[in-house]
Amino acid sequence: MPDAPDPSDLKLLGLRPGATRGDLRRAYQRARSTWAAGSLATYGLVEDSEREEILARLTAAYERLARSLEAGPAPGEPNSQEAPQDARQPRGDQVSGAESAPSPAAVDRPPANPGATLRRQRLSKGIAMELLARETRIRPAILEALEEGDTARLPAPVYIRGFIIAYAQAIGLDESEALARRYLEWLETRGA
Amino acid sequence: MTTKNQASSPRIWAIGGGKGGVGKSVIAANLAIETARRGTTVTLVDMDLGGANAHTLLGLGAPTLKITDFVERRIATLAETITPTPVGGLGLIAGAGATPGAANTRHAQKERLLRNLRTLPSNVVLLDLGAGTAFNVLDFFVGADLGIVVTMPEHTSVENANNFLRAAFFRRLVRSTATRPFRSVIRELIAQPQNAQPLTPRQLVDAAAGIDEEAPKRLRRALEGFGPAIVVNQVRVPGDRALPEQMAGAAREYFGIAAWAGGFIPADRLVGRSVRERRPVVEAFPGAPFSAAVGQLADALLASGASDA
Numbered sequence: 229m230p231d232a233p234d235p236s237d238l239k240l241l242g243l244r245p246g247a248t249r250g251d252l253r254r255a256y257q258r259a260r261s262t263w264a265a266g267s268l269a270t271y272g273l274v275e276d277s278e279r280e281e282i283l284a285r286l287t288a289a290y291e292r293l294a295r296s297l298e299a300g301p302a303p304g305e306p307n308s309q310e311a312p313q314d315a316r317q318p319r320g321d322q323v324s325g326a327e328s329a330p331s332p333a334a335v336d337r338p339p340a341n342p343g344a345t346l347r348r349q350r351l352s353k354g355i356a357m358e359l360l361a362r363e364t365r366i367r368p369a370i371l372e373a374l375e376e377g378d379t380a381r382l383p384a385p386v387y388i389r390g391f392i393i394a395y396a397q398a399i400g401l402d403e404s405e406a407l408a409r410r411y412l413e414w415l416e417t418r419g420a
Numbered sequence: 421m422t423t424k425n426q427a428s429s430p431r432i433w434a435i436g437g438g439k440g441g442v443g444k445s446v447i448a449a450n451l452a453i454e455t456a457r458r459g460t461t462v463t464l465v466d467m468d469l470g471g472a473n474a475h476t477l478l479g480l481g482a483p484t485l486k487i488t489d490f491v492e493r494r495i496a497t498l499a500e501t502i503t504p505t506p507v508g509g510l511g512l513i514a515g516a517g518a519t520p521g522a523a524n525t526r527h528a529q530k531e532r533l534l535r536n537l538r539t540l541p542s543n544v545v546l547l548d549l550g551a552g553t554a555f556n557v558l559d560f561f562v563g564a565d566l567g568i569v570v571t572m573p574e575h576t577s578v579e580n581a582n583n584f585l586r587a588a589f590f591r592r593l594v595r596s597t598a599t600r601p602f603r604s605v606i607r608e609l610i611a612q613p614q615n616a617q618p619l620t621p622r623q624l625v626d627a628a629a630g631i632d633e634e635a636p637k638r639l640r641r642a643l644e645g646f647g648p649a650i651v652v653n654q655v656r657v658p659g660d661r662a663l664p665e666q667m668a669g670a671a672r673e674y675f676g677i678a679a680w681a682g683g684f685i686p687a688d689r690l691v692g693r694s695v696r697e698r699r700p701v702v703e704a705f706p707g708a709p710f711s712a713a714v715g716q717l718a719d720a721l722l723a724s725g726a727s728d729a
Contacts, residue, residue, distance in 0.1 A: 242672055259673065262666040269666035272579030273586070273674060278620060282673060 233296040237289040256290040284351035341377040364394040434564035438584030440551035443653040448548035449477035454718040456509035461542035465513040468550040472515020483514040498536035558591040567648035573660035596642035649682030685713040
């Protein structure tokens, strides 16, 4: 049973307690298009790194709220996908993509979970979990386990390579092969 | 609807936006008329001290009395400088035209003007501020009960509007820190060394905890009480209709202020024609898309006051 919606998450997305999943979806869609790369609304407001950080914060808040609200009743609304309906990349995003995406460097500190880097990259691009699940056709539970490096919930390493490549490609990262290799090496250090 | 009686001091609305030429004055003049038509008495104050022309937009000749007559103390009270207009419930305080130095009001003059604006005998006082982010403009903007930022759906205007919001945020921050030592520390935080990475608004507010633990909470409350409306003028394509909500959301999420979407105003050829004919758009072309949008804006602004006035 998920917790009640976090008030600071609600506030971040400009929602009031009692907001429905529909409210949440609309608020997040607005936030996502606002903070997308190349968005007119934020022109002259922030540096790109700041923009990504804000988008990541909003996306993380959205995911937590979506999980909380899933448990509660939502009359008249389908129980399944609450993902934004638009394409994988946020609207107004004409410049970002594989070439402009920051390379997942800084992964070469061996103890760090490479899944955390994937998560950071995903959030900074405003790609919510259920959107990624739809895009990759991988179950959200597996994607979460990948991000958390939760070996107990992960399948055998032989299946993981394909998951990581699909994940990395779906969020527009280059070097998906190298990422998968690093991920498996990291799992080995964990004795998986 | 009956005219509200003038029991308390007027609600001050201020129109700003950083960039010239986005339609602030045309919107101000027509908004003043639409608001007056809703049974609310309005004084339109032309504070575009560098290039006043509200009287022309209202189809009036050159007024005998101007705001400068009050500022330069030829007239004792601001209310005496109100020029009547043919619109019921609407009075005008005309601007000065291009008087050298007029755009640089001194501090004492500014305070006196602010005080007198509060004593005007109407329900709403609508300030048409000039372009730019000078303290003159900013202080009237953040000192108003309701700020209205006007921009257009193009990069230069949005950039200027965002810079204007940033400047207004800092001005509001400084003005909401009442005690002197506190204020000077905030000033110091804002004026960082040139080579340092500038603090984000969020970091700036958090850094105030170094002065006093409760400070960030207090500052956040003060900023949440600052709720400018974002209006996007000359919208041509449907994709730009989302811009007011996006810009307001960005300001909420970035500065922590309670910005909200005042709406968009469609591009309308009849605006240019009515300006050339020296007739307010809402009078010459009441059915024009521009007129409808300005009417909705008047409704939204009046509704925003109903909840917190």
